[in-house]
Amino acid sequence: MDTPGAGLGYLRGYNDALVVGLARTAPRFDRSSVVAATGLTPQAVSKVLARLAGDGLIEPAGVRRQGVGKPATIYRIVASSRYAIGVHVTRTRVRLVLTDLVGSVVAGAVAPLPADFTPGQLLDRIGEARAELLRRHPVDPVRIVGLGLGMVGPLDHANGIVRDAHRLRHWHDVPLRELAADRLHMAVHLDKDVTAGVTAEAWRRGAGFRDGVLIMVESGIGAGLWLGGAAYRGAHTNAGEFGHTVVQFGGPRCVCGRDGCLEVLHDRAVAADDVALAARLLGVGVVNLLQTTDVGHVVLAGADLLRHRDVYVDEVAAAVRLQVPRADWLTVGVSVSALGDDVIAAGAAMQVLNAAYGRPSLDGVVGQ
Numbered sequence: 557m558d559t560p561g562a563g564l565g566y567l568r569g570y571n572d573a574l575v576v577g578l579a580r581t582a583p584r585f586d587r588s589s590v591v592a593a594t595g596l597t598p599q600a601v602s603k604v605l606a607r608l609a610g611d612g613l614i615e616p617a618g619v620r621r622q623g624v625g626k627p628a629t630i631y632r633i634v635a636s637s638r639y640a641i642g643v644h645v646t647r648t649r650v651r652l653v654l655t656d657l658v659g660s661v662v663a664g665a666v667a668p669l670p671a672d673f674t675p676g677q678l679l680d681r682i683g684e685a686r687a688e689l690l691r692r693h694p695v696d697p698v699r700i701v702g703l704g705l706g707m708v709g710p711l712d713h714a715n716g717i718v719r720d721a722h723r724l725r726h727w728h729d730v731p732l733r734e735l736a737a738d739r740l741h742m743a744v745h746l747d748k749d750v751t752a753g754v755t756a757e758a759w760r761r762g763a764g765f766r767d768g769v770l771i772m773v774e775s776g777i778g779a780g781l782w783l784g785g786a787a788y789r790g791a792h793t794n795a796g797e798f799g800h801t802v803v804q805f806g807g808p809r810c811v812c813g814r815d816g817c818l819e820v821l822h823d824r825a826v827a828a829d830d831v832a833l834a835a836r837l838l839g840v841g842v843v844n845l846l847q848t849t850d851v852g853h854v855v856l857a858g859a860d861l862l863r864h865r866d867v868y869v870d871e872v873a874a875a876v877r878l879q880v881p882r883a884d885w886l887t888v889g890v891s892v893s894a895l896g897d898d899v900i901a902a903g904a905a906m907q908v909l910n911a912a913y914g915r916p917s918l919d920g921v922v923g924q
């Protein structure tokens with residue numbers, strides 16, 4: 557038997573999340589527009605609006621007169637009412653951002669990581685960088701919903717465990733989500749860097765971004781997948797190891813142990829100072845991915861790519877145009893993330909906000 561009241565609590569959380577999710581994208585709304593958009597009853601919406609206003613997440617912003625009836629209260633979201641911290645962990649540094657309730661980045665901080673860092677060293681640096689972030693933009697800690705970690709993989713999102721991150725010796729089955737929640741005293745969401753990144757793109761672009769990929773080139777190559785309007789993580793939550801798809805049979809040995817992966821060929825071209833070849837190789841990989849997934853958007857990101865953004869955009873766009881059969885019909889947009897270096901950290905923060913105030917799903921969040 558269910559715990560008495562548990563269903564009611566869930567329903568209440570669900571309704572609140574629906575309305576906050578709507579409020580994030582609508583500059584102004586009233587009870588009737590929420591009823592129309594959510595399908596909830598007017599009575600239920602009234603209760604949710606009163607509760608959210610009481611908690612400071614939304615506020616009245618005037619009234620709308622309609623006929624002879626009582627004027628309708630217009631509301632707007634209070635962006636500064638809640639915040640989330642997002643962390644992008646690379647093999648050389650951590651980048652933190654603070655985002656408000658609508659996902660705008662309000663502050664950032666970067667800290668270097670020691671070579672071959674341990675989990676303890678990583679959490680120390682995140683703690684220090686978080687303190688720096690909050691010095692730059694002081695926020696009442698109770699307004700911070702949690703901290704999202706966008707981490708290099710392979711990674712088990714469902715259980716919060718990093719599984720043998722490539723090129724890092726101290727990361728064999730590390731329960732990073734639990735360790736971070738204990739050390740940082742916050743609710744922690746852990747996901748693969750590229751999945752956090754594609755979440756940021758989907759958040760920013762809205763309903764038009766139903767099927768897309770975020771390709772990240774930054775000490776490795778990965779792809780975040782957004783399929784059918786949601787992040788796609790796969791059966792073991794490890795989808796997106798795009799750099800480790802083989803593009804040359806019998807090619808050079810890769811860090812993953814196989815031969816001829818996209819990543820090893822790409823990195824060799826970069827090491828030989830042939831960025832055009834590196835970009836062409838990425839284009840081959842992207843076309844393979846399009847042939848498999850049929851997505852409509854390819855978003856390019858990552859510090860190593862952004863350093864040569866025009867070369868990468870030109871080569872990938874050309875590959876998509878010339879190598880996808882019937883490209884006239886299978887149109888695909890190729891672009892660079894507008895969030896630049898912040899895309900992974902911002903996406904990790906948005907995942908925290910999504911878990912708390914988006915479509916209700918608390919999987920992958922522990923702590924507090």
Ligand SMILES: [Zn+2]
Pocket residue numbers: 799800801810811812813814817819820
């Ligand atoms: Zn590989």
